[in-house]
Amino acid sequence: MSESRAWEDVDDYFITHLSPNDEPLEAALRDSDAAELPPVNVTANQGKFLQLLAQIQGARRILEIGTLGGYSTIWLARALPADGRLISLEYSARHAEVACRNIARAGLDTLVEVRVGPALESLPKLTDENPEPFDLVFIDADKANNPHYVEWALRLTRAGSLIIIDNVVRGGRVADADSTEPDIRGTRAAIELIAAHPRLTGTAIQTVGSKGYDGFALARVLD
Ligand code: SAH
Ligand code: DHB
Ligand code: MG
Numbered sequence: 491m492s493e494s495r496a497w498e499d500v501d502d503y504f505i506t507h508l509s510p511n512d513e514p515l516e517a518a519l520r521d522s523d524a525a526e527l528p529p530v531n532v533t534a535n536q537g538k539f540l541q542l543l544a545q546i547q548g549a550r551r552i553l554e555i556g557t558l559g560g561y562s563t564i565w566l567a568r569a570l571p572a573d574g575r576l577i578s579l580e581y582s583a584r585h586a587e588v589a590c591r592n593i594a595r596a597g598l599d600t601l602v603e604v605r606v607g608p609a610l611e612s613l614p615k616l617t618d619e620n621p622e623p624f625d626l627v628f629i630d631a632d633k634a635n636n637p638h639y640v641e642w643a644l645r646l647t648r649a650g651s652l653i654i655i656d657n658v659v660r661g662g663r664v665a666d667a668d669s670t671e672p673d674i675r676g677t678r679a680a681i682e683l684i685a686a687h688p689r690l691t692g693t694a695i696q697t698v699g700s701k702g703y704d705g706f707a708l709a710r711v712l713d
Contacts, residue, residue, distance in 0.1 A: 509538035514596035522559030537565030544569035556631030560589030633673035636680035659705035
């Protein structure tokens with residue numbers, strides 16, 4: 491059995507037992523596929539991992555950067571209390587439209603707001619609104635801007651908040667200091683920012699699975 495086939499079988503096994511997609515999640519994937527959105531959503535066990543982190547965090551307010559069809563959004567929003575709030579930023583109006591339908595079908599439209607536009611334009615507007623700090627920020631958009639997203643996350647959070655970055659390994663390419671790929675350079679800059687920043691402490695974990703070899707970075711905001 492090839493290694494990546496084993497990764498898929500193990501994901502299937504874990505997902506079947508621990509985090510099967512229910513009808514709203516299945517429908518979200520089906521409609522995202524029908525609308526030809528790229529199939530780069532988190533897997534079901536990763537979605538459940540994000541949901542557990544939000545619950546451990548006691549998150550009442552969540553910020554997501556990169557909505558796609560709202561699949562990760564649904565997992566995260568399900569961790570919220572009835573008076574919670576999730577704001578998700580998405581560049582593509584087409585992706586946001588699919589996401590909003592998926593989120594509404596999951597019964598989460600009262601908790602979730604999707605804002606359309608480049609996140610680097612939405613984030614300053616969000617700061618101007620002077621919102622209550624976010625308890626958790628999930629960064630999963632254009633990886634070249636990852637260091638900027640970490641900076642904005644710091645402005646929009648509090649001591650004890652959790653910042654999560656998806657796709658920090660990319661088949662191992664993150665270890666290439668000479669990479670000219672904007673995504674890799676952005677991710678390396680974000681990792682090095684977390685390392686150097688006096689108000690952040692973090693780590694990163696490699697993962698394998700049906701989406702291949704990748705990983706998450708986690709950072710906690712300090713006083
Ligand atoms: N979080 C989703 C996957 C997000 S894929 C999930 O796991 O289900 C990345 C998304 O980021 C895409 O929908 C893409 O359109 C969006 N994106 C890319 N550049 C962006 C930008 N500058 N601002 C906001 N969103 C952006
Ligand atoms: C890509 C984006 C993602 O958010 C992801 O989880 C995997 C891949 C991509 O753009 O290739
Ligand atoms: Mg991702």
